[in-house]
Amino acid sequence: MDRRESIKNILLGSIGSSVLLESCVSLDKEVLDKIWEYQYGRTPEEKERDEKFLNSKFFNENELKTIEKIANIILPPNEIGNINDAGVVEMFEFIAKDWSTPAHNNYGDKVLRRSIIVFDELCTEKFGLKLLECSESQIKLLFDEISYEDKSLKDQKESVRLFATFRGMVVTGYFTSEIGIKDLGYKGNTPNVWDGIPNDVLEQYKGIVSYDKEWIDKCVDQSKRGEIAEWDEEGNLLT
Amino acid sequence: MEIINNSKEYDVIVVGSGAGGGMATKILSDAGLKIAVVEAGPYFDPANPDQMTQLKWPWESPRRGSGTTRAFGDFHMSYGDWEVDGEPYTVEKDTSFRWWRSRMLGGRTNHWGRISLRFGPKDFKSKDYDGLGENWPISYDDIKPYYDKLDKLIGVFGTKENIFNEPDGFFLPPPKPRLHELFYIKGARKSGVTVIPSRLSILTKRINNTRGVCFYCGQCDRSCSAYADFSSSSCYVIPSLKGGMVDLYTNSMVIEVKTDKNGRATGVSYINKDNGREYSIKGKVVVLAASACSSARILLNSKSKAHPNGLGNSSNLIGKYLHDTTGAGRTVFIPDLINRKTYNEDGVGGMHVYSPWWLDNKKLDFPRGYHIEIGRSFTMPEYGFGYNPNEFNKFFGLKVGGYGDKLRQDVKKYYGSTIGLSGRGEAIPRKDNYCEIDPNTKDKWGVPVLKFRYKWSDYELKQAKHMHDTFEELAYNMGGIALGNKPTKEQNYGISAPGEIIHEVGTTRMGDDPYKSVVNKYERLHDVDNVFVVDAGPFVSQADKNPTWTIMALSWRTSEYIIDQLKKQNI
Numbered sequence: 001m002d003r004r005e006s007i008k009n010i011l012l013g014s015i016g017s018s019v020l021l022e023s024c025v026s027l028d029k030e031v032l033d034k035i036w037e038y039q040y041g042r043t044p045e046e047k048e049r050d051e052k053f054l055n056s057k058f059f060n061e062n063e064l065k066t067i068e069k070i071a072n073i074i075l076p077p078n079e080i081g082n083i084n085d086a087g088v089v090e091m092f093e094f095i096a097k098d099w100s101t102p103a104h105n106n107y108g109d110k111v112l113r114r115s116i117i118v119f120d121e122l123c124t125e126k127f128g129l130k131l132l133e134c135s136e137s138q139i140k141l142l143f144d145e146i147s148y149e150d151k152s153l154k155d156q157k158e159s160v161r162l163f164a165t166f167r168g169m170v171v172t173g174y175f176t177s178e179i180g181i182k183d184l185g186y187k188g189n190t191p192n193v194w195d196g197i198p199n200d201v202l203e204q205y206k207g208i209v210s211y212d213k214e215w216i217d218k219c220v221d222q223s224k225r226g227e228i229a230e231w232d233e234e235g236n237l238l239t
Numbered sequence: 240m241e242i243i244n245n246s247k248e249y250d251v252i253v254v255g256s257g258a259g260g261g262m263a264t265k266i267l268s269d270a271g272l273k274i275a276v277v278e279a280g281p282y283f284d285p286a287n288p289d290q291m292t293q294l295k296w297p298w299e300s301p302r303r304g305s306g307t308t309r310a311f312g313d314f315h316m317s318y319g320d321w322e323v324d325g326e327p328y329t330v331e332k333d334t335s336f337r338w339w340r341s342r343m344l345g346g347r348t349n350h351w352g353r354i355s356l357r358f359g360p361k362d363f364k365s366k367d368y369d370g371l372g373e374n375w376p377i378s379y380d381d382i383k384p385y386y387d388k389l390d391k392l393i394g395v396f397g398t399k400e401n402i403f404n405e406p407d408g409f410f411l412p413p414p415k416p417r418l419h420e421l422f423y424i425k426g427a428r429k430s431g432v433t434v435i436p437s438r439l440s441i442l443t444k445r446i447n448n449t450r451g452v453c454f455y456c457g458q459c460d461r462s463c464s465a466y467a468d469f470s471s472s473s474c475y476v477i478p479s480l481k482g483g484m485v486d487l488y489t490n491s492m493v494i495e496v497k498t499d500k501n502g503r504a505t506g507v508s509y510i511n512k513d514n515g516r517e518y519s520i521k522g523k524v525v526v527l528a529a530s531a532c533s534s535a536r537i538l539l540n541s542k543s544k545a546h547p548n549g550l551g552n553s554s555n556l557i558g559k560y561l562h563d564t565t566g567a568g569r570t571v572f573i574p575d576l577i578n579r580k581t582y583n584e585d586g587v588g589g590m591h592v593y594s595p596w597w598l599d600n601k602k603l604d605f606p607r608g609y610h611i612e613i614g615r616s617f618t619m620p621e622y623g624f625g626y627n628p629n630e631f632n633k634f635f636g637l638k639v640g641g642y643g644d645k646l647r648q649d650v651k652k653y654y655g656s657t658i659g660l661s662g663r664g665e666a667i668p669r670k671d672n673y674c675e676i677d678p679n680t681k682d683k684w685g686v687p688v689l690k691f692r693y694k695w696s697d698y699e700l701k702q703a704k705h706m707h708d709t710f711e712e713l714a715y716n717m718g719g720i721a722l723g724n725k726p727t728k729e730q731n732y733g734i735s736a737p738g739e740i741i742h743e744v745g746t747t748r749m750g751d752d753p754y755k756s757v758v759n760k761y762e763r764l765h766d767v768d769n770v771f772v773v774d775a776g777p778f779v780s781q782a783d784k785n786p787t788w789t790i791m792a793l794s795w796r797t798s799e800y801i802i803d804q805l806k807k808q809n810i
Contacts (some may be wrong), residue, residue, distance in 0.1 A: 041292040074642045094301040148640040171625035177296035186579035191454035196415035209421035220443045221413035
């Protein structure tokens, strides 16, 4: 059982029997998923802010589809998953609202929506079509032009600046998702006992860096981590 | 406004529940005194699943952990940052100060880096070495027994190193270095920079039967649900509540210390933030631990016939000598760390190795030292990850930018290939760096707010320059490349804005002379015999050390003094 499932069980366990739990999970899975998707230790004020934005709309359907299409070209699907599995479009939608303040310079409108407008204009100029109507290879022709900085220019063109920000959002959204983290290979965020760099990695860096014995001898003996610490009067650890 | 009086009289009222207040609460209540703890924020327990952020994944936040409502990101455990809704402050033109406040039980101890360094013998007498600032009225020997007791009570890992100004303590064993830290050790040794295991209050080994042992998630900034790191909430206040001697007032912001006609304190008044009404409680002794600037604000706002310019302010020094740690940082790219094999390297919530100050200032053009903290990038991605996905291509003559699977490969290639270096140094306290009451601005409850005036001097700027020179040398000797350009004189050598390192101290400085200081060597106001300040306000100087361990050692010492004075019926 994954953690979200076990949280659900804790919730349902507190209001009824396991029979109720089974039926609830099967009947209202979608509703429960929404409720439990974002339980991350909010204060009442923060919760209110999240709920407000989760219950309102910023982008229209066309815009959302455009974001999805661009994102799938920036990071194409692979065997681990795709942009939709990573919730990238939902993140765009949320952040557009979260940052639609003067403090964020109305990021939703001025950067995200503006990007879609500019990319659409460039597609129309080039192919006589909106981005959504273009083929993948047409869009790539455009991206080949705007996805690299022009070193000769002090100030980059608007399209280049907007693409860089849009790409940043896509990459961040993908690699902060469950599948993105799997793709990246990050292995932590779980209880464990750190007992030094794995041997095969140390082997790989032999000749570059290594542990020295004197240092390691002072470090924690993980087999005794559960024994209560005691010292002599000089501060030498006895246990 | 009508004030609602509570007829109960406490032995001691403790204002604030962070490092200093929590420590005092524990010692005073253990001695059988009846205590009121008045905290401006809500109840917080790191083990409460409704408040917990530890072990959450970035996708559990709809903004993937970005810092919209919390400056250091959604999962960071501080309610409040440099901005608090409804509680503004002002800054004098052409100067800067950023004031961090954590409004919650345990205060900033819930989010801090757990770097637990003792001040050394030199740090209490710096004026003897360079003629600047002021000496403390106490010495290392006065406070050493309290550092020792603190080490044993709370737990701090480290190693005996016999360095004169970095005193050893009763240490738990440190964790083994991570891979990037081996690169740092190599670079530091080549550069002649001292490098030793870090000293953090995280339990690498069991210290008692009530707190857990570190399970290496690297998230102490989220506050540990197993109580394996030190927080005032988990280690002091919550256990003290079980003893029956402590009443905890939460969401209660103290505005004033009340005095009688002779000018002695009789209690405090506070705003209940839930209903906006003003209440007062009585106590024989008042212990302020609201944080250096908040305690100064409370004292300056406590005006009476006996204390016309604020309680304990006959010297006119409350708020003066405000100083924060200096900071400068640089990221280093290590080509040897590209295409890393991934494995769980979270470790403890902070560095496993660090560099204490290693040079003699007599041979340098700035008077005080700094230590170096080591950060890493082989961490759990949060919002912001991958914004410059392949910037390092430029070092290999490859194109920067693009899209598609090549981009994905670049992100993975460079993941974990940088090391962060941060210098944290000692500033010289100056009378003309201060906070004072701004008569023209009030918070949402109508209480006058603080106005700051703070400028770095050449001493601090030259120190920041030295930090960057050192970072570049370290980077080279690690086999890496220091990113970006070295900040210039016009850019103030990249020094942090005052307040950004969140170590503000000095606003109620300690001394023997009531004309030159606010509190005596027991942290008692010179002017009033039953008001004490146990946060970082009494610090005469900062040292190149993080202040928490010294706040707590001093608070323990002061608490014992209060118990003794109450027993002798002197107060």
